Amino acid sequence: MKRLIGFLVVFIFSVSSMAHTLQGSTKGYPKKVVEVENLVNEEGKPTKLSDFKGKVVILYFGFTNCQHVCPTVSASLKRISDGLKDKGLQDKFQIVFITVDPKRDTSEVLKRYKESHGFDTFTFLTGREEDLKKVWKAYGIEVKEKEMEMKHGEHTMKHKMISHTPVITFIIDKDGNIVEDYKGIYLPEDKIIQDIEYLIKK
Ligand SMILES: [Cu+2]
Secondary structure, three states, rough: OHHHHHHHHHHHHHHHOOOOOOOOOOOOOOEEEOOOOOOOOOOOOOHHHHOOOOOOOEEEEEEOOOHHHHHHHHHHHHHHHHHHHHHHOOOOOEEEEEEEOOOOOOOHHHHHHHHHOOOOEEEEEEEEHHHHHHHHHOOOEEEEEEEEEEEEOOOOEEEEEEEEEEEEEEOOOOOOOOEEEEEOOOOHHHHHHHHHHOOOOO
């Protein structure tokens, strides 16, 4: 009887740890990540995605001057980060932001951005436009720059607007495979926390 109970406990435990299904879009995954070349982080230190091997990585693209989309995603990821920290998993994951605006998002700007928002579990990557273009393309991120005329009183000023589509957040497992993505601005935070906790413990 004892052996049977022991067996059942092990059985139920292994079934329950296997039972989690990733809740994002898994079509076309798992897929090995495309490595980034010649990028630096907010400290100006050369950084590659493989530096985070052994951790679950949340990868997304944006720019610090973005008015609506990126701040919404970043705030969501910060709450996800806090949720994972509450579970004691602060050393097991890494959030990676890659800029789509290398002209303005220098390491110094990114460092200030990181510190002023308390994004301590984030790293912010930038580099030369020619290197970033390859990365955007590999991840299907379309970046467009357009000039917009805006009226300020009697003056008309030209503003550079960057638009980036689609908004996509990639989840990368400990071995460097993209296993799923979440599209759109409003991330299902609880689901992502569950997915990442599962991938960390897997
Ligand atoms: Cu944005």
